[in-house]
Amino acid sequence: MRKLIYGITAAIMLFGTAYTPADVNFFDAVISADAAEAAEYTEDGFGCVNTGDGVRIVSYTGTDTDLVLPSVIRGRDVTSIAPYCFEFNNTLRHVTISDSIKDIGDHAFFGCRGLISADIPTGVTSIGNSCFWGCTKLEKVHIPDSVTVLGPLVFSGCTALTDVALPSGLEVLPDYTFNSCRSLSDVTIPESVTEIRYKCFTDCTSLKTLRIPKDAKIADHAVGFYTEGSSCKLTEGFTMYVYHGSPAEEYAVRSGVPHLCADAVAGDVNADGTVNVNDIVLIAAHIKGIAPMDTGSAARADVNGDDHVTVTDLSMTAAHVKGKKSL
Structure with missing residues (x-):
């Protein structure tokens, strides 16, 4: 008892x-x-x-x-x-x-x-x-x-x-x-x-x-x-x-x-293993408000690490895809 x-x-x-x-x-x-x-x-x-x-x-x-x-x-x-x-x-x-x-x-x-x-x-x-x-x-x-x-x-x-x-x-x-x-x-x-x-x-x-x-x-x-x-x-x-x-x-x-x-790769927004034009499209759509990202995708899109997904991240990702400057 x-x-x-x-x-x-x-x-x-x-x-x-x-x-x-x-x-x-x-x-x-x-x-x-x-x-x-x-x-x-x-x-x-x-x-x-x-x-x-x-x-x-x-x-x-x-x-x-x-x-x-x-x-x-x-x-x-x-x-x-x-x-x-x-x-x-x-x-x-x-x-x-x-x-x-x-x-x-x-x-x-x-x-x-x-x-x-x-x-x-x-x-x-x-x-x-x-x-x-x-x-x-x-x-x-x-x-x-x-x-x-x-x-x-x-x-x-x-x-x-x-x-x-x-x-x-x-x-x-x-x-x-x-x-x-x-x-x-x-x-x-x-x-x-x-x-x-x-x-x-x-x-x-x-x-x-x-x-x-x-x-x-x-x-x-x-x-x-x-x-x-x-x-x-x-x-x-x-x-x-x-x-x-x-x-x-x-x-x-x-x-x-x-x-x-935790395994986010900068720029690989869709987590398919590569940073390519598809990721650029996703970043642009997020910035324009057409297709907002979830927190995981946003973390991968934030390539400059300032906790915001902006045109700067878009430009840096595009430069990487074009071979001009690696992320």
């Missing part, structure tokens, strides 16, 4: 009364979680359970603000942090996770509103559902390349988080990964990512640019939107950088999200 209450409270706190049933399907792990695991024994404030491969930390009753998790307890390697282990621990300010740990469970640091930084070492392979949900003071987190799995809502509601570099082998950014991270302004998404799921970056209102990997498919409202009441609206001033012909470009066109082509 305690976990049910926490799950419902979390949904209300993050999404308010406008949060709709259509959005809660993936919350199953939050609202139906089993009770926290009971400790077999306690060592230095850590509740512990012995497992087949080592020790799992299941609870903490200490009062340290700068906490370093042990790598060995009673001669056995500490290999995992159990779900709900440090939930609602508002004493924690900084946590260093030992390099023996491979798995950080669901909701492990859920609602730790005093937590400022978390150092996750190489060796951790998975970070569970809602692990850092609602850590409103979390500014810095190191995610090593060994991490291949992130759970839904893992950093949702981390309103002080400013920048994140995601691990190079990550393939999926799950639902609500960075939802409501309103200070987030810099994110590096590796080319390995093939899915960016529902509302992954919704309400990241400080995020003004995001470069999307070539093969990444994007779910509705995952990028470039904020919520107002029960509606999603385009984030003002946001631009996606996409590859021409990619799923991300299709998403941007379908959703109306402003975008530029």
Whole structure:
């Protein structure tokens, strides 16, 4: 029952009364979680359970603000942090996770509103559902390349988080990964990512640019939107950088999200691989207002880089096509 209450409270706190049933399907792990695991024994404030491969930390009753998790307890390697282990621990300010740990469970640091930084070492392979949900003071987190799995809502509601570099082998950014991270302004998404799921970056209102990997498919409202009441609206001033012909470009066109082509070639307006008379015609038609370009085409037409498509760009492209002066 305690976990049910926490799950419902979390949904209300993050999404308010406008949060709709259509959005809660993936919350199953939050609202139906089993009770926290009971400790077999306690060592230095850590509740512990012995497992087949080592020790799992299941609870903490200490009062340290700068906490370093042990790598060995009673001669056995500490290999995992159990779900709900440090939930609602508002004493924690900084946590260093030992390099023996491979798995950080669901909701492990859920609602730790005093937590400022978390150092996750190489060796951790998975970070569970809602692990850092609602850590409103979390500014810095190191995610090593060994991490291949992130759970839904893992950093949702981390309103002080400013920048994140995601691990190079990550393939999926799950639902609500960075939802409501309103200070987030810099994110590096590796080319390995093939899915960016529902509302992954919704309400990241400080995020003004995001470069999307070539093969990444994007779910509705995952990028470039904020919520107002029960509606999603385009984030003002946001631009996606996409590859021409990619799923991300299709998403941007379908959703109306402003975008530029990361692989744009100056002058190749129609992106057919060459700069020729067809591109000159398109630039001229845009300048005359006959056939305005989309943002990707305009970026390729802006050969002098002044953020405007003008007669100067037309002249420079024509000179290139005629062989008089290369772009």
